[in-house]
Ligand SMILES: Nc1nc2c(ncn2[C@@H]2O[C@H](COP(=O)(O)OP(=O)(O)O)[C@@H](O)[C@H]2O)c(=O)[nH]1
């Protein structure tokens with residue numbers, strides 16, 4: 001029998017909202033079957049990051065070759081570095097009936113929406129703009145000038161949240177993770193119900 005395709009779950013949102021933190025927490029909880037799609041990037045590895053675990057670290061030339069040969073489902077240039085999602089892994093894993101989890105910035109999510117309209121798109125929302133700013137400041141990865149720029153971009157990105165299926169507030173990490181897991185579960189039930197009704201309808205004909 002043909003296996004049902006898995007669900008493509010896309011978590012996105014403005015820089016500093018907590019996408020990476022929420023994603024890492026979900027995967028550390030070990031109570032989902034999501035497969036994390038490891039991205040390709042041209043950014044240098046940070047201390048403790050491992051090639052093939054955190055990212056596939058590539059040169060700009062290698063990344064541009066991947067773009068040229070249609071190896072990426074989406075890609076974006078973010079703060080001077082390329083980031084992208086390898087398409088083969090996503091396709092293969094979905095066709096094995098497994099759910100694939102992407103954690104990507106907003107431009108990439110827009111591209112995935114075009115290619116995978118059937119995906120589940122979740123926008124992670126900060127409790128407020130002042131809290132977003134304080135998270136970016138606390139993270140300590142940006143200069144003052146970049147923080148103001150980030151905030152401007154964040155406001156524009158937040159306006160795009162209507163294009164997502166769900167908006168999840170990241171007030172507390174654990175709560176945000178629970179909300180995301182509940183949304184995925186509900187989406188599976190919805191799809192199973194539709195498939196069941198469809199099958200039943202064909203049997204009656
Ligand atoms: N479009 C796109 N964005 C990605 C991808 N992988 C990671 N990102 C995003 O790139 C941004 C920078 O990631 P990173 O350099 O790890 O720094 P972070 O800001 O500490 O998470 C984050 O918003 C990630 O969600 C990808 O494959 N495609």
Ligand SMILES: Nc1ncnc2c1ncn2[C@@H]1O[C@H](COP(=O)(O)OP(=O)(O)O)[C@@H](O)[C@H]1O
Pocket residue numbers: 013014015016017018019020021022135136138139170171172173
């Ligand atoms: N719910 C939360 N409450 C308070 N701080 C948070 C929360 N979620 C994330 N953070 C903090 O906010 C900062 C940005 O989080 P990060 O995961 O790097 O964001 P993103 O991946 O969206 O750029 C980090 O210092 C992180 O510890």
